[in-house]
Amino acid sequence: MATKASHPNSLSKKEAAIGGYFKAISAIIWKDVRAEFRSWELLSAMLVFSLLAILIFNFALELDVKTRQSVTAGVLWATFAFAGTLGLNRSMSIEKDRGCLDGLLLAPVDRSAIYFGKFFSNLAFMLIVEAIVLPVYSVLYNTNLFQPGLIAIILLGSVGYTSVGTLLAAMSVQTRTRDVLLPILLFPVAFAVLLSAVKASGGFLNGADFAEISFPINLLIVYDIIFIAISFMLFDAVVEE
């Protein structure tokens, strides 16, 4: 055997297992990023959708300056949520279509490592899309969105949405109706995260005191922790036949 796990003298079993766990997470992130920057299959779909969505909202709503501030949070999170669903679906479909999900599941690592690998790469893709959408939105709607507080809220919301989305995408990809099933499963579950994110972002953009928006921010943090913990515990059961 060429695997390190079979050489007890080189590392203790526990250290080797922990090292293998993080190596598997980083391998999945490396693989996803490398493949994506070659094919642009996932990012291009998410980006085109997001840019079209904010463009359509811009012309459809015909807003004055004051109203723009009040709808920005809703428009942004609706765009992020739909674009995120596209990305989550595609990310798992790539694994499923050529049997690569089985390839991942055959690896001798705890299956939560596979979950975290997919979660971090999905999160990275979502953040890349958001980083491109924010300046375009700022120009179109004449609103400065590059504020550290808002960026922190977007990060928290994206973590919650992607964490539960990765779990549900792994579940829906096993079905024939995966394209339809993921949003049907994801939106009701992620509703609380999206609502908290919209409330916190809206409050921040409207100049509310931190005390006023601390509740939705705290809720976001709690949901992030709960969703990651639940996904960590359930992923093995979700992917096993």
Next chain:
Amino acid sequence: MIAVKKLVKRFGLKTVLRGVDFSVQPGEFVALLGPNGAGKTTFLRILAALSRPTLGEVSIAGYKLPDEATQVRARLGVVSHLSLLYNDLTAEENLRFYARMYDVENSSARIAAVLAMVGLEARRRDLVRTYSRGMQQRLAIGRAVLHDPQIMLLDEPYTGLDQDASSMLDAALKAVAAEGRTIVMTSHDLARAEELAARFDILSRGIIVASATRKQIKKNNLLSFYKQALAD
């Protein structure tokens, strides 16, 4: 090396495996034959720790499934009719990814050795999407042996291959078998099974109905043994 006792697998109300008893000795090459829907793939997926048995005992290399699945997976190499490879990565990148997943030591040297074994060194920097089906299947064998597993599970590896590609896959499989690995292969292709395997088990309607070694079957008579087993 592999011991299966009274294995039952149900999907809802449908029973796919109905009490399979099966064992394989170290270094043995066993062909698992049977018609479509006999349960061959389900059986192999249970051996590969991809599916949980409903009832029964499965032990591989001394480790029990599903409790010790991680230890079992470290000792298994799996090839199926799907390549389990990423189209947008090169052959070398695919192997590097799996080497990290399996925590393979001296991965660069091992990857080079595996690419040489499957005859793809010259195309190692080409994207897998540019490979023919036969080349993808040879690379899939390279992926499966990368971590030097004791046991190989092959699920219909010849599906979709033309004559030339099948011959090249033959050579790759013979090289793998010559290294003393234990191999279980499902196939519809009796001629190839007869050429490669040392033992033939016939699975029909979720149960093994017949088993014979190469010595017990007269040369070129696997077809009549197979037909007789299914008829009984």
